[in-house]
Amino acid sequence: MSDVVHGRPRVPAGTQPGVRQSPLPASARPARRKKLARVRGLDWVPRPVNLAERIERAHVLDRPIRALSGTVVRALPTGPRTDALHGVPFGQPAHPALVRLPLGCWTSAVLLDVFRGSERASRVLVFAGVLGLAPAAATGLADWSALHRDQQRVGLVHLSCQAFAGLLFGGSLAARLDGRHRLGKGLSAAGLTCATAGAYLGGHLALRLGAGASHADQVSHLSGLGWHDLCRLESLPERRMVRRQLGYLSLLVYRSGDSVRVLSDRCAHLGGPLHQGRLVSERGVACVTCPWHGSTFRLADGRVVHGPATARQPSFEARVTTEGLVQLRPRP
Numbered sequence: 001m002s003d004v005v006h007g008r009p010r011v012p013a014g015t016q017p018g019v020r021q022s023p024l025p026a027s028a029r030p031a032r033r034k035k036l037a038r039v040r041g042l043d044w045v046p047r048p049v050n051l052a053e054r055i056e057r058a059h060v061l062d063r064p065i066r067a068l069s070g071t072v073v074r075a076l077p078t079g080p081r082t083d084a085l086h087g088v089p090f091g092q093p094a095h096p097a098l099v100r101l102p103l104g105c106w107t108s109a110v111l112l113d114v115f116r117g118s119e120r121a122s123r124v125l126v127f128a129g130v131l132g133l134a135p136a137a138a139t140g141l142a143d144w145s146a147l148h149r150d151q152q153r154v155g156l157v158h159l160s161c162q163a164f165a166g167l168l169f170g171g172s173l174a175a176r177l178d179g180r181h182r183l184g185k186g187l188s189a190a191g192l193t194c195a196t197a198g199a200y201l202g203g204h205l206a207l208r209l210g211a212g213a214s215h216a217d218q219v220s221h222l223s224g225l226g227w228h229d230l231c232r233l234e235s236l237p238e239r240r241m242v243r244r245q246l247g248y249l250s251l252l253v254y255r256s257g258d259s260v261r262v263l264s265d266r267c268a269h270l271g272g273p274l275h276q277g278r279l280v281s282e283r284g285v286a287c288v289t290c291p292w293h294g295s296t297f298r299l300a301d302g303r304v305v306h307g308p309a310t311a312r313q314p315s316f317e318a319r320v321t322t323e324g325l326v327q328l329r330p331r332p
């Protein structure tokens with residue numbers, strides 16, 4: 001039979017004119033799709049991620065982690081110095097900003113080597129990068145000591161890569177000062193490779209495992225505008241922190257007489273349950289200390305008093321109606 005009907009190509013039954021058809025028979029398509037998905041789709045994991053995920057589960061690292069984090073925690077008691085290392089005064093972790101100095105300097109030094117730039121400039125950049133490693137390492141160690149164990153495993157390998165990169169750049173500087181420029185350039189290239197691998201793991205730690213991000217509920221997205229009824233005032237115990245639910249939001253509620261303080265219950269650091277924490281007084285102000293890593297927030301407005309959290313805890317304005325109903329709305 002002809003494939004042309006009245007000057008138009010014949011359209012097979014069950015197909016739509018104008019839509020491009022697969023050359024495979026309909027029965028073969030699901031199998032082919034499954035195979036493609038297996039080869040380069042759902043089962044396919046890029047190798048660096050695969051490696052990073054294996055590090056997350058590498059229990060063999062737990063012993064050195066216990067020893068090192070114990071030492072760091074003993075060396076950094078709660079106080080202004082530790083808070084500064086976490087970045088509390090800046091409102092976000094200090095480590096990501098500080099790592100730019102060594103990484104930027106070292107990358108620039110290697111680029112100068114590759115494009116035959118000034119040897120003196122390369123030397124200065126390598127030296128500045130090695131100097132910049134100390135504050136980056138101090139802030140990183142402070143943050144690392146208050147992470148979950150899977151995060152700490154990735155963090156330990158990240159730290160080792162950067163420490164090794166620092167050694168290679170230190171060796172490069174010594175070689176350059178000694179007049180062995182070829183060796184110096186080779187060590188710099190090796191150091192940058194190592195630092196880049198470490199930076200990848202740092203990205204995995206921050207972006208995939210959420211270290212450094214705020215884990216508090218996104219209150220503005222989860223609660224509507226205006227006042228919301230929470231509960232009756234007499235149902236709240238006096239001077240005890242309790243958890244209450246407002247839609248999707250878990251709240252820490254604290255009542256003292258007719259005054260009610262309300263914070264989001266998920267700690268901004270890593271999501272710990274704040275209502276299970278301790279009530280403390282900091283310079284005469286009522287605060288809550290998280291049960292997981294000891295971040296301390298003001299009950300009145302969620303401000304960070306002590307890290308490791310750096311982001312403010314979302315807080316709510318509360319009022320009691322004449323009928324004894326507690327109402328609240330998110331603080332701007």
Ligand code: FES
Nearest residue numbers: 267270272290293
């Ligand atoms: S979860 Fe770490 S301090 Fe709260």
